[in-house]
Amino acid sequence: MAKVIDSKIPAGPVPEKWKEYKAHQRLVNPKNKLKLDVIVVGTGLAGASAAASLGEMGFNVINLCIQDSPRRAHSIAAQGGINAAKCYQNDGDSVYRLFYDTVKGGDYRAREANVYRLAEVSNNIIDQCVAQGVPFAREYGGMLANRSFGGAQVSRTFYAKGQTGQQLLLGAYSSLSCQVKAGKVKLYTRYEMEDVVIVDGRARGIIAKNLVTGKLERFSANAVVIATGGYGNTYFLSTNAMGCNCTAAVQCYRKGAYFANPSYVQIHPTCIPVHGDKQSKLTLMSESLRNDGRIWVPKKIEDAQALQQGKKQGWEIPEEDRDYYLERRYPAFGNLVPRDVASRAAKERCDKGFGVNNTGLAVFLDFSESINRLGIDIVMQRYGNLFEMYQEITDVFPGEKANVINGVQYYKPMMIFPAVHYTMGGIWVDYELQTSIPGLFAIGECNFSDHGANRLGASALMQGLADGYFVLPYTIQNYLADQAIWGKIGTDRPEFDEAEKAVNAEIDRLLNIKGKRSVDSIHKELGHIMWEYVGMGRTAEGLKTGLKKMHELEKEFDSNLFVPGTKEGLNIELDKAIHLRDFFTMGQLVAFDALSRNESCGGHFREEYQTEEGEAKRDDENYFYVGCWEYQGKGNEPTLIKEPLEYEAIKVQTRNYKN
Numbered sequence: 008m009a010k011v012i013d014s015k016i017p018a019g020p021v022p023e024k025w026k027e028y029k030a031h032q033r034l035v036n037p038k039n040k041l042k043l044d045v046i047v048v049g050t051g052l053a054g055a056s057a058a059a060s061l062g063e064m065g066f067n068v069i070n071l072c073i074q075d076s077p078r079r080a081h082s083i084a085a086q087g088g089i090n091a092a093k094c095y096q097n098d099g100d101s102v103y104r105l106f107y108d109t110v111k112g113g114d115y116r117a118r119e120a121n122v123y124r125l126a127e128v129s130n131n132i133i134d135q136c137v138a139q140g141v142p143f144a145r146e147y148g149g150m151l152a153n154r155s156f157g158g159a160q161v162s163r164t165f166y167a168k169g170q171t172g173q174q175l176l177l178g179a180y181s182s183l184s185c186q187v188k189a190g191k192v193k194l195y196t197r198y199e200m201e202d203v204v205i206v207d208g209r210a211r212g213i214i215a216k217n218l219v220t221g222k223l224e225r226f227s228a229n230a231v232v233i234a235t236g237g238y239g240n241t242y243f244l245s246t247n248a249m250g251c252n253c254t255a256a257v258q259c260y261r262k263g264a265y266f267a268n269p270s271y272v273q274i275h276p277t278c279i280p281v282h283g284d285k286q287s288k289l290t291l292m293s294e295s296l297r298n299d300g301r302i303w304v305p306k307k308i309e310d311a312q313a314l315q316q317g318k319k320q321g322w323e324i325p326e327e328d329r330d331y332y333l334e335r336r337y338p339a340f341g342n343l344v345p346r347d348v349a350s351r352a353a354k355e356r357c358d359k360g361f362g363v364n365n366t367g368l369a370v371f372l373d374f375s376e377s378i379n380r381l382g383i384d385i386v387m388q389r390y391g392n393l394f395e396m397y398q399e400i401t402d403v404f405p406g407e408k409a410n411v412i413n414g415v416q417y418y419k420p421m422m423i424f425p426a427v428h429y430t431m432g433g434i435w436v437d438y439e440l441q442t443s444i445p446g447l448f449a450i451g452e453c454n455f456s457d458h459g460a461n462r463l464g465a466s467a468l469m470q471g472l473a474d475g476y477f478v479l480p481y482t483i484q485n486y487l488a489d490q491a492i493w494g495k496i497g498t499d500r501p502e503f504d505e506a507e508k509a510v511n512a513e514i515d516r517l518l519n520i521k522g523k524r525s526v527d528s529i530h531k532e533l534g535h536i537m538w539e540y541v542g543m544g545r546t547a548e549g550l551k552t553g554l555k556k557m558h559e560l561e562k563e564f565d566s567n568l569f570v571p572g573t574k575e576g577l578n579i580e581l582d583k584a585i586h587l588r589d590f591f592t593m594g595q596l597v598a599f600d601a602l603s604r605n606e607s608c609g610g611h612f613r614e615e616y617q618t619e620e621g622e623a624k625r626d627d628e629n630y631f632y633v634g635c636w637e638y639q640g641k642g643n644e645p646t647l648i649k650e651p652l653e654y655e656a657i658k659v660q661t662r663n664y665k666n
């Protein structure tokens with residue numbers, strides 16, 4: 008009999024749940040006579056907004072990040088925008104519609120009530136950020152501008168050119184700085200959480216490494232919040248920042264926090280293709296480009312072959328010989344189908360030999376039609392910095408005139424291909440964002456979040472800021488209210504001694520392997536295994552092979568790793584080795600989950616389960632649940648625990664983006 012998980016969702020029809028819940032919440036004394044301490048790990052959009060809000064509410068916050076400034080968190084990479092149901096375009100948008108699109112976009116694998124709450128607070132986020140001075144793009148008349156992202160037929164994405172994440176983070180950072188000045192938030196930059204400390208079954212502190220001195224330090228608090236981002240870098244090559252890692256989340260998992268839906272990994276369709284084996288990073292070309300860019304490959308295989316051999320260029324192929332395959336297959340949504348659908352369609356074309364670069368692993372993203380329609384100035388206003396970024400990396404400027412065929416002007420297109428981008432899976436949390444360890448909360452990309460099996464574009468920032476500004480600051484109080492009677496826990500307790508000793512022992516173990524292989528060489532190999540066997544198309548056979556290969560490589564890591572330097576002072580290789588140790592645990596977890604889920608849904612595509620047209624084939628009868636995994640020790644298969652999904656407001660059906 009599977010364990011039953013209490014997700015603490017209040018009873019009642021969905022739209023009422025959050026309101027009823029808000030009415031019942033118990034506010035801890037906002038003037039903070041109680042002196043309650045909260046540790047927030049992470050200063051991305053989720054962490055910075057939570058730390059600022061908790062500080063504002065009167066809690067004493069300890070806020071840590073691995074970068075030298077909160078402003079350098081990975082969230083600044085976010086380009087395209089943030090969703091909200093404001094309906095400024097008068098195009099029929101509503102809270103319900105955003106809720107519906109998100110549930111459908113996630114292939115009916117998200118918790119319905121959570122998504123409703125997310126849609127409901129989405130509008131507050133925009134107001135909050137505008138009040139902070141975030142320079143969202145505006146229409147000529149002064150209204151905030153919107154554009155469309157995948158999986159929606161309305162324009163609800165707010166943006167700041169191609170730098171939305173950076174501008175939002177600057178807004179959150181200014182609120183955070185205000186609380187730092189007020190003495191409510193104490194900021195620790197260049198600190199990395201290595202372990203969570205559990206006292207009497209509750210999270211009561213963390214062990215963190217000062218990345219500059221190498222020293223381990225102890226922090227205690229009444230509750231711990233992790234906001235440490237996703238695990239996309241398990242695949243080595245991804246669009247995530249180099250520093251993104253899953254050490255904090257995996258360590259919480261090892262200490263008993265369930266890890267939910269790890270196999271739901273998002274492969275983004277519009278990234279600059281891999282161009283050699285010396286690469287350590289992939290670059291995203293924002294989904295916003297699909298508003299005006301059209302994706303195509305040649306209709307004729309001989310044209311594709313000529314492109315692959317460098318004998319022809321894209322702009323030499325006339326309109327009638329182009330296959331705008333997304334528009335052809337999905338007339339209702341066209342280029343704006345969700346990411347999982349667009350990525351699979353690109354793979355299908357390339358697998359059939361229609362790829363457009365020398366590796367055959369690329370498709371075109373072309374702006375000729377929009378430049379001809381709107382003019383280059385307007386297109387540059389919308390996507391200027393993305394065009395420049397593309398040019399800097401590839402030496403091709405996508406707005407450059409290249410050819411005229413039958414009186415039609417053609418411009419140089421971008422080349423794109425799918426790449427690992429975002430992880431929908433993460434630490435399991437209940438409706439209050441509390442993990443299965445009391446007192447430990449997870450927010451932002453590091454929780455299993457509200458996106459089900461696939462996240463729609465511009466929804467990660469929405470969820471991170473919803474968690475940080477509007478959900479956690481309220482829900483955490485239900486836990487803290489009962490904590491008020493407990494004084495501050497001393498860091499001299501045996502639980503802290505034990506945790507620090509274990510972290511130290513691990514560091515010594517890694518340094519003393521003294522083998523021959525660098526961290527990066529092993530990580531790159533792990534990435535190849537992940538992409539090949541646990542990537543876009545998975546099979547039971549392939550997943551088993553992947554698991555076996557990961558096991559063997561982990562043995563190589565444990566016996567032949569070389570970490571130069573010592574544990575004193577700055578040692579980036581040592582930090583990377585710690586991250587890689589945890590990417591191994593994560594990679595295996597993704598594979599176990601993918602193997603157990605005998606269906607295709609969203610970002611999890613099992614080749615055995617597809618329709619005749621190559622679409623994902625879900626199995627709602629057997630897999631309509633959140634798959635939560637409980638750690639059972641290194642090398643052992645984790646235990647699967649199911650949280651059944653319950654839908655009241657939305658009818659579960661097959662996703663359709665065709666009509």
Ligand SMILES: Cc1cc2nc3c(=O)[nH]c(=O)nc-3n(C[C@H](O)[C@H](O)[C@H](O)COP(=O)(O)OP(=O)(O)OC[C@H]3O[C@@H](n4cnc5c(N)ncnc54)[C@H](O)[C@@H]3O)c2cc1C
Pocket residue numbers: 048049050051052053054071072073074077080081082083084085086087088089171172198199200201234235236237246247248251252254255291428429450451452453464465466467468469471
């Ligand atoms: C190129 C790119 C473009 C994107 N564009 C968009 C977009 O347009 N719209 C959208 O909605 N989403 C977008 N996303 C996704 C979105 O940016 C992320 O999902 C989101 O920013 C994650 O925020 P976060 O706060 O959860 O984590 P992060 O921003 O990853 O922050 C993690 C924080 O945790 C800290 N940390 C990590 N580990 C530790 C540790 N062990 N100890 C201490 N601190 C730690 C880090 O220092 C950092 O401060 C994009 C993603 C990428 C890669």
